[in-house]
Amino acid sequence: MLKNAGVRADRLLSLLLLLQNRGRMTAPELAAELEVSVRTVYRDVEALGASGVPVRADRGPDGGYSLLDGYRTRLTGLTEDEAGSLALATVPGAAAELGLGADLAAARLKLEAALPAGLGDRARRVQERFHLDADAWFRDPEPVPHLATLAEGVWRQRVLRLHYRRWKGEVRRELEPLGLVLKGGIWYLVARSGSGEDVVRTYRVGRVLAAELLDGRFERPAGFELADHWRRSARRLEDARLQGEALLRLAPAGLALLPMKFGAEGRRAVEGAGAPDAEGRVTVTLPVETLRVAVHDVLGLGAEAEVLGPAELRAAVGEAVAALAGRYQRPYT
Secondary structure (H helix, E strand, C coil), rough: CHHHHHHHHHHHHHHHHHHHHHEEEEHHHHHHHHCCCHHHHHHHHHHHHHHHEEEEEEECCCCCCEECCCCCCCCCCCCHHHHHHHHHHHHHHHHHHCCCCCHHHHHHHHHHHHCCHHHHHHHHHHHCCCCCCCCCCCCCCCCCHHHHHHHHHHHHHHEEEEEEECCCCCEEEEEEEEEEEEECCCCEEEEEEEECCCCCCEHHHHEEEEEEEEEEECCCHHHHCHHHHHHHHHHHHHHHHCCCCEEECCCHHHHHHHHHHHHHHHHHHHHHCCCCCCCEEEEEEECCHHHHHHHHHCCCCCCHEEEEECCCHHHHHHHHHHHHHHHHHHCCC
């Protein structure tokens, strides 16, 4: 009962701050903002009026609810959860996935109400004109049903028991969760082994099959900084991923494809390209991964690219092209 009363009190304050910050709003607009039914909005408006808040109701097509001119509330103190959610103010989608969407929305309303009128208007204009979308293109968001549990473990410094799917099979681990990272629309858990090993590893949240909070509480490693650890870890991964270089001769169309298909490495390869030959082709040096991955990547450039070296890669691409040619020369059945 007390919890329900607290939820309603928070909602009444949010309704009041919406009217204060945005002026006249209709019942459906308020219901959409508060994620409740229109009937609930009617009851909440009546409750505000009964408590002495001067809410004005205008009927007609241009009607709605508003506060009498000059009325402002100063009940704008942030709760602990609302204050914590502000770190995710630029990524509301991520806040919602972590279970902090309602706290962030309430925190924004309270901050707007606390600002002088001019600054509050400016903050709303910025929100209307700038938006950060952290998800990657052309890929559905990865399901992360256990993200909220992992976030609770990070926040409360509680040991987690995970059922996790690796490439080599499924494992069960007890981990000390140190942080969560959203990279290219994919969530990652940074955690230390709970078995006494002082090793920090990264786990893809979408591969967590089950997560359970244990009673044990752990102490964070002294001096550990998530952002710094992530930068160093990403750099190590990048260095380990690129295992060699390919020497390519590219037609103009192939050269244009490099930045799109290979990102920063492709862009740098274009910048270091040699002078065009008589046919307009240029020679570039491109960092590549394993032989198998490099073959797949080079084939993606089609007839616009020719591998000059190393010999092992040139031979592997030639074999793949010959196999494709043989397959397509046979009649389709």
